[in-house]
Amino acid sequence: MTTTELWNNDLDIPPVEVVEREAETFTEQNEITVAAKKKILFVASEAAPFISTGGLAEVIGSLSKAVAKNDAFDVRVILPLYQDVRKEFRKDFRFIGNLYVQLSWRNQYCGIFEYKSEGVTYYFVDNEYYFKRPGCYGYYDDGERFAFFCRGVMEILGFIGFYPDILHCHDWQAALAAIYLKTIYCNRAEYRNIRAVFTIHNIEYQGQYSLEILEDLFGISYHFRNLVEYDRCINLMKGALECCEAITTVSPSYAEEIKQPQFGRGLDPIIRRNEGKLRGILNGIDPEFYDPGTDPSLFANYDADHPQNKAVCKEELQKMLGLPVKPDTPIIAMISRLVSHKGLDLVKEVIEQALRQNIQFILLGTGDSTYENFFTDLARRYQGKVVTIISFNSDLSRKIYSGADIFLMPSKSEPCGLSQMIASRYGAVALVRETGGLKDSITPYGAGGNGFTFHSYNAHDMLYVICEAIGVYRMKDEWSALVKKAMETDFSWSTSAKYYEGLFLSLLK
Numbered sequence: 090m091t092t093t094e095l096w097n098n099d100l101d102i103p104p105v106e107v108v109e110r111e112a113e114t115f116t117e118q119n120e121i122t123v124a125a126k127k128k129i130l131f132v133a134s135e136a137a138p139f140i141s142t143g144g145l146a147e148v149i150g151s152l153s154k155a156v157a158k159n160d161a162f163d164v165r166v167i168l169p170l171y172q173d174v175r176k177e178f179r180k181d182f183r184f185i186g187n188l189y190v191q192l193s194w195r196n197q198y199c200g201i202f203e204y205k206s207e208g209v210t211y212y213f214v215d216n217e218y219y220f221k222r223p224g225c226y227g228y229y230d231d232g233e234r235f236a237f238f239c240r241g242v243m244e245i246l247g248f249i250g251f252y253p254d255i256l257h258c259h260d261w262q263a264a265l266a267a268i269y270l271k272t273i274y275c276n277r278a279e280y281r282n283i284r285a286v287f288t289i290h291n292i293e294y295q296g297q298y299s300l301e302i303l304e305d306l307f308g309i310s311y312h313f314r315n316l317v318e319y320d321r322c323i324n325l326m327k328g329a330l331e332c333c334e335a336i337t338t339v340s341p342s343y344a345e346e347i348k349q350p351q352f353g354r355g356l357d358p359i360i361r362r363n364e365g366k367l368r369g370i371l372n373g374i375d376p377e378f379y380d381p382g383t384d385p386s387l388f389a390n391y392d393a394d395h396p397q398n399k400a401v402c403k404e405e406l407q408k409m410l411g412l413p414v415k416p417d418t419p420i421i422a423m424i425s426r427l428v429s430h431k432g433l434d435l436v437k438e439v440i441e442q443a444l445r446q447n448i449q450f451i452l453l454g455t456g457d458s459t460y461e462n463f464f465t466d467l468a469r470r471y472q473g474k475v476v477t478i479i480s481f482n483s484d485l486s487r488k489i490y491s492g493a494d495i496f497l498m499p500s501k502s503e504p505c506g507l508s509q510m511i512a513s514r515y516g517a518v519a520l521v522r523e524t525g526g527l528k529d530s531i532t533p534y535g536a537g538g539n540g541f542t543f544h545s546y547n548a549h550d551m552l553y554v555i556c557e558a559i560g561v562y563r564m565k566d567e568w569s570a571l572v573k574k575a576m577e578t579d580f581s582w583s584t585s586a587k588y589y590e591g592l593f594l595s596l597l598k
Contacts, residue, residue, distance in 0.1 A: 126163040129156060129593060130253035132242055134235065134262035135225055136166055139211070140174050142225055144372070144507050145260060145290050148339070151375045155586035157208035162590065165251065169238050170202060170213035172221045178204065182213060188248055190241045192233070193308035199241045201248065212249070214241045226262075232298050236307050239265035243274055252279045255593045257286045261296030264329035265307065271332040272313045284596040285333035289326070291504050292338075292347050292354050296325030320355060327359050334596055336360075336367045337589075339505035340526035344369025352502060368592060371529050372505040373582035374514065381515045381576075386487040391516075393576035396569070399491060399516050406492030410476045412449050419562045420449045421555070422493035422517060424486050424508055427456025427464070427479075432499030432522060437463055438548035443555050444474055451489055453478045490515035495558050499543075499551050503527050510580040513539060516572045520558055522546065530580065534561060539575045 135141055137150030149166060157164040182202040190199045200215030214220075219234040228234065243266065246252050258267045267285040274280040300323055303309050309317065317328035330336055338344045344367055346352040348360050360367065377383075381399075382392040388405035389398035400416060407414045421443075425431045437460075444450065452464050452475075461479050468477040478485065490496070496512035498521045505526030509519040513531075519540040521527040532538025534557075541558045543550045562568050 127161055127255070127593060127597060128163045128251065128253040129165070129255045129257060130242075130246075130251070131164070131166040131257045131259065132239070132263040132266045133166065133168060133259040134238075136168055136211070138175065139168065139178050140171055140225065144339075144505065147374070147507060148290070148372055149259065151373060151378075151582050152586060152589065153209045154207050154375075155373075155582035156590060159586075159590060162593070164208065165210040165212065165253070167212040167214065167242055167245070169220045169225075169234075170200070170215040171225055173223060173225075174213070186248060187215075188244060190237060190244050191308070192237050192240050193305055195237075197237055199237075199244065201245055212245065214238055214245070216241075231262075232296070232302075233306055235262040235296075236265055239263060239269055240308065242266045243269050243280075247279065253283055254597055255286055256283050257288065258329060258333070259288045260290045261294055261326045261329075264296055264325040267329040267332045268309065268313075268317065268325070272309060272316070284335075285329075286335045286337060286592065286596070287329040287333040289336065289338040289347070289504075292326070292352070292356060295327070295354065295356065296323075298323040298325075319359070324356070327356060330356070330359055330363050334366065335592055336363060337592070338367070338369050339372045340529045341369035341371065342528045343504045343525040346502070346525060368588075370585055370588045370592075371526060372507065373585045374507055374510045374580050376514065376581045379511050379514050381491055384487055384491075386484045387491045388488065391491075393516075393573050396516060396572065396576070399572075402488070402491035403494070404492075406451075406488055407449070409488070410451065410478075412451075412476060413473055415447075415449070418447050418449055419494040419559055420451060420492060421495045421497055421520075422451045422489050422512075423454070423497050424489060425452075425454045425456075425498070427454045427460035429457070430501045430503075432501055432546075432551075433460050435499050435546070435548040435551050436497070439552040440467065442552060444471055446556070446559060448474070448559065450475045451478075451493065452476070453480065453482065453486060453489055455479055455481055487515070490517050493517040494562060495520055495541075495555075497555070498522075498527060500524060500527060501546055506530070509540070510578075513575040513578055514580065516576050518558065518568075518571055518575050520554060522551070530578075534558075534571060539571070539578045 131149055131153050133149045135146040137146040153164050153166050156162050182204050185201050185203050187200045190197050198216055202213040204211045219237055267287055270285055316331050317323050319327040348357055350357050353360055382390050387402055389401040391398035404414055464477040468475045490512050496517040496519045498509050500522055503525040509521055509527055509531055512519050519531045521531045521542055523542050523544045531540040531542055533542045541554050543554045
């Protein structure tokens with residue numbers, strides 16, 4: 090994979106080598122003093138390893154650390170202090186003070202906790218009324234909760250004496266931080282030069298509310314309603330797109346797709362109007378966190394140069410799940426939310442045809458009851474060939490990645506996807522549909538790539554490629570070379586972080 094495939098190369102972010110050269114010059118000239126560093130603040134609703142519901146948390150946790158490795162940047166992250174933040178980290182948080190945050194007619198307590206790790210400073214916004222609840226999302230007052238969080242972000246900057254050069258907001262929950270910056274705070278001298286970047290992780294979730302609560306709930310004057318109004322309601326993501334200086338999304342292909350009605354979820358006209366600000370930068374994974382050479386969840390450890398123990402992982406996985414131990418039978422695995430846009434309707438249509446061959450199929454996930462029931466029944470009818478686990482289980486998922494031969498991910502839409510990268514890292518060759526980040530990260534075997542792909546959203550096209558993959562699996566030397574190539578593909582943040590650094594520097598010139 091070339092570096093130009095990782096982003097929209099026709100836009101004005103400097104190339105990686107230019108970013109590296111500018112950063113080196115910058116740090117030399119300024120002797121890397123704290124005051125000289127470019128200040129970056131990530132605003133997000135979750136981050137690994139503290140609390141995670143999906144890919145957003147992994148991105149915040151990994152990207153912030155990757156950028157912090159560059160001494161030219163002072164990187165900080167601000168998050169809500171949820172009840173479910175992991176206790177092993179929470180016990181080391183340092184309380185640094187509190188203030189009161191005005192949200193329309195409300196005046197709410199806001200505690201501030203600090204934690205430092207791997208060059209990143211984390212701040213946690215504490216308010217038990219809003220955040221002492223299980224989980225992160227899904228409450229009737231989510232709009233108010235994240236409005237408080239975003240308004241708190243803006244107030245905390247003065248309290249901690251940190252006015253960032255770049256305010257990098259992620260998804261709709263953080264959109265109001267960019268909106269508040271360009272409305273309520275735009276005339277304050279300390280905030281005037283802050284540049285806002287907004288990242289779309291999934292355009293499906295936009296933060297939509299009635300216009301009637303613009304002033305009463307969000308505390309935004311009707312004078313600014315044109316920024317957030319869309320389709321006769323408040324749309325917080327739309328507001329952030331209008332207010333920020335740059336828009337990013339999580340893969341180059343997804344950046345192109347969301348300009349189209351079938352992917353834009355109604356926001357495609359806004360995306361097209363702002364496409365001059367839009368960049369697509371492929372997400373990465375943390376190669377140290379996902380390392381089959383050291384992962385304690387695995388039955389045995391291995392790497393690309395010494396892959397022998399992957400066979401041990403496969404054998405032990407078959408034993409654990411009650412499958413016949415057949416080293417020459419390929420295991421096809423899916424680890425997914427069981428929802429329609431993950432391509433499960435394609436799998437339903439042809440899985441029984443695929444099972445006529447000598448394969449085993451493992452599915453792990455939870456979601457819509459229709460799919461849960463179908464795959465549970467499939468396992469009942471094909472005992473010894475199919476195992477369905479209706480669960481979210483991180484430890485088991487790693488065992489499946491390590492024991493599987495082929496990883497199936499036939500999504501109808503996929504902004505980036507991390508599972509195909511993790512699977513490749515563990516030597517489970519990815520078989521994906523060419524959409525979003527799947528297209529940008531997995532290239533077809535026939536063209537010398539690192540996996541298998543199909544283009545049309547068609548069940549029999551998918552089945553054809555499954556059969557192709559099984560055929561290559563029978564050719565042991567070719568398969569071993571393909572597994573090695575998949576495992577050695579660089580999915581780390583090192584290159585992608587450089588493009589973010591280039592974007593930040595370009596905004597500050």
